[in-house]
Amino acid sequence: MRVPSTVSVTENLNAPVGVAAVDYLRAVFGDSILYEQVTCDAIPTLWFAREDIQRALTLVREQPFAGKRFEMLLDLTAIDERVRVNRTGQPASEFTVVYHLMSFSGNGDLRLKVPLFDNDLHLPTATVLWPNANWYEREVWDMFGIRFDGHPNLYRLVLPPTWEGHALRKEHPARATEMDPFTLDDAQTDIQQEALKFKPEEWGMKRASEDSEFMFLNLGPNHPSVHGAFRIAVQLDGEILVDAVPDIGYHHRGAEKMGERQSWHTFIPYTDRIDYLGGVMNNLPYVMAVEKMAGIEVPERVKVIRVMLSEMFRICSHLLFYGTFAQDVGQLSPIFYMFVERERIFNIIESICGARMHPGWFRIGGVAQDLPQGWEQRVRELLDFMPARLDEYDSMVLNNGILKRRTQGVGAYTTQDAFDWGVTGAGLRATGYEWDMRKQRPYSGYENFEFDVPIAANGDCYDRCAVRVEEMRQSLRIIKQCVDNMPSGDYKSSHPLTTPPRKEKTMQDIETLINHFLSVSWGPVIPPNEVSMSIEATKGINSYYLISDGNTTSYRTRIRTPSFAHLQMIPTISRGFMVSDLIAIIASIDFVMADVDR
Amino acid sequence: MQWEVGSALNIASILAAVIVIAAMLIWVERRLLGFWQDRLGPNRVGPFGLLQVVADMIKIFTKEDWIPPFADRFSFVLAPTIIMIVVLLSFSVVPFAPGVGIVDSNIGVLFVLAMASLGAYSVMLGGLSSDNKYALLGSLRAAAQMVSYEVFMGISLLGVVALAGSFNLREIVLAQEGGWFVVPQFIGFIIFLIAGVAESHRLPFDIPEAEQEICAGYHTEYSGMKFGMFFVGEYLGLVLISSLITVLFFGGWQGPLLPPLVWFFIKASCFIAFFILLRAAIPRPRYDQLMSYGWLFLLPLSLINLLITGVVILSANQM
Numbered sequence: 056m057r058v059p060s061t062v063s064v065t066e067n068l069n070a071p072v073g074v075a076a077v078d079y080l081r082a083v084f085g086d087s088i089l090y091e092q093v094t095c096d097a098i099p100t101l102w103f104a105r106e107d108i109q110r111a112l113t114l115v116r117e118q119p120f121a122g123k124r125f126e127m128l129l130d131l132t133a134i135d136e137r138v139r140v141n142r143t144g145q146p147a148s149e150f151t152v153v154y155h156l157m158s159f160s161g162n163g164d165l166r167l168k169v170p171l172f173d174n175d176l177h178l179p180t181a182t183v184l185w186p187n188a189n190w191y192e193r194e195v196w197d198m199f200g201i202r203f204d205g206h207p208n209l210y211r212l213v214l215p216p217t218w219e220g221h222a223l224r225k226e227h228p229a230r231a232t233e234m235d236p237f238t239l240d241d242a243q244t245d246i247q248q249e250a251l252k253f254k255p256e257e258w259g260m261k262r263a264s265e266d267s268e269f270m271f272l273n274l275g276p277n278h279p280s281v282h283g284a285f286r287i288a289v290q291l292d293g294e295i296l297v298d299a300v301p302d303i304g305y306h307h308r309g310a311e312k313m314g315e316r317q318s319w320h321t322f323i324p325y326t327d328r329i330d331y332l333g334g335v336m337n338n339l340p341y342v343m344a345v346e347k348m349a350g351i352e353v354p355e356r357v358k359v360i361r362v363m364l365s366e367m368f369r370i371c372s373h374l375l376f377y378g379t380f381a382q383d384v385g386q387l388s389p390i391f392y393m394f395v396e397r398e399r400i401f402n403i404i405e406s407i408c409g410a411r412m413h414p415g416w417f418r419i420g421g422v423a424q425d426l427p428q429g430w431e432q433r434v435r436e437l438l439d440f441m442p443a444r445l446d447e448y449d450s451m452v453l454n455n456g457i458l459k460r461r462t463q464g465v466g467a468y469t470t471q472d473a474f475d476w477g478v479t480g481a482g483l484r485a486t487g488y489e490w491d492m493r494k495q496r497p498y499s500g501y502e503n504f505e506f507d508v509p510i511a512a513n514g515d516c517y518d519r520c521a522v523r524v525e526e527m528r529q530s531l532r533i534i535k536q537c538v539d540n541m542p543s544g545d546y547k548s549s550h551p552l553t554t555p556p557r558k559e560k561t562m563q564d565i566e567t568l569i570n571h572f573l574s575v576s577w578g579p580v581i582p583p584n585e586v587s588m589s590i591e592a593t594k595g596i597n598s599y600y601l602i603s604d605g606n607t608t609s610y611r612t613r614i615r616t617p618s619f620a621h622l623q624m625i626p627t628i629s630r631g632f633m634v635s636d637l638i639a640i641i642a643s644i645d646f647v648m649a650d651v652d653r
Numbered sequence: 654m655q656w657e658v659g660s661a662l663n664i665a666s667i668l669a670a671v672i673v674i675a676a677m678l679i680w681v682e683r684r685l686l687g688f689w690q691d692r693l694g695p696n697r698v699g700p701f702g703l704l705q706v707v708a709d710m711i712k713i714f715t716k717e718d719w720i721p722p723f724a725d726r727f728s729f730v731l732a733p734t735i736i737m738i739v740v741l742l743s744f745s746v747v748p749f750a751p752g753v754g755i756v757d758s759n760i761g762v763l764f765v766l767a768m769a770s771l772g773a774y775s776v777m778l779g780g781l782s783s784d785n786k787y788a789l790l791g792s793l794r795a796a797a798q799m800v801s802y803e804v805f806m807g808i809s810l811l812g813v814v815a816l817a818g819s820f821n822l823r824e825i826v827l828a829q830e831g832g833w834f835v836v837p838q839f840i841g842f843i844i845f846l847i848a849g850v851a852e853s854h855r856l857p858f859d860i861p862e863a864e865q866e867i868c869a870g871y872h873t874e875y876s877g878m879k880f881g882m883f884f885v886g887e888y889l890g891l892v893l894i895s896s897l898i899t900v901l902f903f904g905g906w907q908g909p910l911l912p913p914l915v916w917f918f919i920k921a922s923c924f925i926a927f928f929i930l931l932r933a934a935i936p937r938p939r940y941d942q943l944m945s946y947g948w949l950f951l952l953p954l955s956l957i958n959l960l961i962t963g964v965v966i967l968s969a970n971q972m
Contacts, residue, residue, distance in 0.1 A: 272787075278868065280866065294794075384936045385856060385857060385935075385938075386934075386936035386937075387856065388690045388933045392691055455935075457937070457938050458936045461938065638866050
């Protein structure tokens with residue numbers, strides 16, 4: 056779709072890309088824009104009618120604003136608005152589809168919304184614009200029952216094909232105890248078995264070409280190298296991959312649905328288990344999003360503590376990646392050495408947080424406790440032993456000739472591919488594009504730290520590994536600065552919505568006592584608002600899109616995870632390679648299935 | 654009964670010793686790998702975990718001996734026995750010490766090579782009869798790998814044969830009294846070593862059973878004692894290759910002070926340990942890389958080695 060030539064917009068080249076885009080869209084669409092919503096994260100949010108959305112998306116993708124583009128469809132999701140109370144001014148809607156677009160060149164975001172009604176749930180697909188819209192739209196169909204016209208294969212994505220209902224609709228029960236007891240009689244078993252039968256045509260694959268018959272290999276959901284419950288249907292011609300279609304959903308636990316059930320405070324431990332290797336780093340975007348809606352400013356000390364622990368978990372996660380990567384190309388030993396290092400870091404984390412992999416330690420408005428006595432010494436020990444070990448691993452893994460031959464030139468993609476498929480994190484940086492949330496949009500005080508953003512050039516398996524290895528060294532630099540410059544002060548904000556609230560004054564006056572009591576028993580009531588908060592997680596951009604309806608629970612919790620986007624890319628980068636290469640590609644992506652299925 | 658080549662006592666003790674050593678290797682390998690990988694390995698059952706082997710044996714013998722209904726029964730059962738039989742047969746020509754051995758064959762080297770070729774049938778049949786896609790991929794890889802690496806294995810040994818002037822392994826050992834063949838035949842030794850690892854399909858040449866890629870490869874469907882036979886067969890192969898290297902390149906039982914059998918044991922153990930270390934250290938090349946490495950590098954190298962050896966022997970004879 057081309058931009059109408061009659062429209063002329065005087066462009067201010069210095070304007071932020073979001074503002075420029077809104078100006079442009081206003082000029083093109085005029086009164087067709089249903090509403091301009093203001094959210095507390097300051098992301099421009101425009102409402103479009105279903106008829107206009109594809110044109111608007113095309114414009115946003117094709118047209119440079121102030122010389123900058125919106126390269127990536129960061130997220131696509133929906134909201135069941137039917138029981139939402141506080142939506143003053145917003146157009147009438149029962150289901151709202153939300154597009155979250157991200158500009159890397161202009162470092163800005165844009166949110167587009169489409170109102171829909173239950174008796175007419177469909178809108179045009181965005182897969183023609185962004186290939187990664189494919190899975191996102193399937194997920195929205197799966198969870199809300201919204202159809203995308205023109206979508207190539209609008210099947211269920213995470214729920215089983217025989218599932219009844221759409222799980223994120225408000226009328227769908229959240230717990231098994233709200234449903235009838237589960238039974239599986241013979242007839243039902245047959246139906247389920249039939250649904251599980253593999254028919255290549257349904258996956259978009261042919262059974263034979265002109266000169267050979269293909270073999271279909273079912274890799275997973277239980278397979279030594281798929282890193283969790285993940286299935287890939289592989290179409291083989293000899294050992295050459297003709298196609299590889301990922302199948303996800305085996306690790307789905309309904310984290311987003313739980314977000315609507317748990318109080319703001321009690322959802323924190325669930326976030327730990329999204330990217331279960333990222334530990335408290337998962338808490339960070341969630342608590343920051345809640346703090347933004349509540350208007351809480353956290354003390355400097357909290358920020359630095361959060362950064363320090365997040366970076367420790369980044370090292371832990373990357374170490375596990377590094378070891379399994381080496382193991383998947385057949386090197387048996389590095390994983391064991393790296394587990395030793397990881398164990399030492401976990402011991403430090405345990406002495407600070409009291410738990411190892413999933414401490415759930417960040418709180419709304421602070422952290423759970425102050426740092427223990429003697430923490431500095433233990434963290435300094437980490438800083439002393441790690442660099443030498445990392446050098447040793449370089450000579451063992453990265454400089455190994457066989458490993459290089461196995462991974463260089465395998466599974467390569469360009470920066471443009473990365474944008475098209477929503478690839479962020481080390482996968483994007485390995486293509487030579489320097490983008491790190493911590494640098495470009497500093498949060499939690501990252502602007503005060505000195506560190507480099509490592510990049511590579513070829514975007515292949517080897518580069519993705521090399522980038523992560525260098526990131527561990529940078530994380531050590533950050534941790535060192537945390538230890539050297541840890542500010543004194545409180546580990547918790549004194550804002551009334553801080554959870555659990557500070558206890559000092561509860562016995563002094565009745566107001567504080569009531570506030571404390573309510574806040575601890577019900578949990579805090581967060582004022583109605585919408586917010587989206589992104590961080591540079593271990594695997595890429597992790598973003599929480601929270602909607603508060605002025606209640607003790609979230610109205611909608613949308614978790615945008617990096618692994619979800621990365622897996623969708625596997626077919627494109629693995630066609631034409633061999634089975635062994637597919638294993639190397641899977642290993643180099645560094646995903647966690649809980650991070651994919653949520 | 655006396656200790657002479659071919660006596661019943663000799664046959665019985667060699668068979669027992671070889672199988673016991675192969676079984677013990679399961680423990681040795683796990684302990685050594687543990688040692689090199691910063692962990693303990695099996696150390697709970699008996700002193701130093703030595704009885705782990707017994708525990709494993711009890712487990713493997715008492716496991717249900719299951720044959721998948723979709724498998725081809727005859728070849729499915731036949732496959733694991735082939736590997737055991739051919740490897741054990743190969744031991745019959747290995748001269749362990751003066752007077753210790755089963756057969757003094759004049760075609761010892763050829764016999765070993767012939768048995769190694771038959772071993773390929775085991776993995777091929779095992780994979781094909783399982784009617785499992787992973788097993789099929791594994792046996793495809795195995796067939797290609799074993800057929801190609803046998804070529805260099807044979808050629809790499811011809812230098813030794815030419816130097817000793819005999820195919821008889823015992824005579825090859827005796828011919829090394831003046832000096833080990835590893836010195837004049839260093840290239841031959843390296844090629845034989847590589848081909849040996851490929852023949853016993855251990856890491857880095859374990860692509861037929863690469864667990865990260867194709868589960869367990871050709872023996873994916875095997876369990877119980879049949880799996881045990883593949884498993885012990887692999888360790889027997891390891892012992893065999895180490896013994897052959899000792900015999901062909903490192904003077905066999907020859908050595909000062911200690912009894913010949915002890916020398917043989919020490920030398921062979923060093924190579925066994927080396928193969929285990931190799932497994933701990935090196936990643937796995939890709940299947941096509943392994944093939945092109947073999948045909949484009951090892952084959953020309955072994956031919957050149959043979960050519961030079963021939964020229965040197967001929968010119969030495971003429972002088």
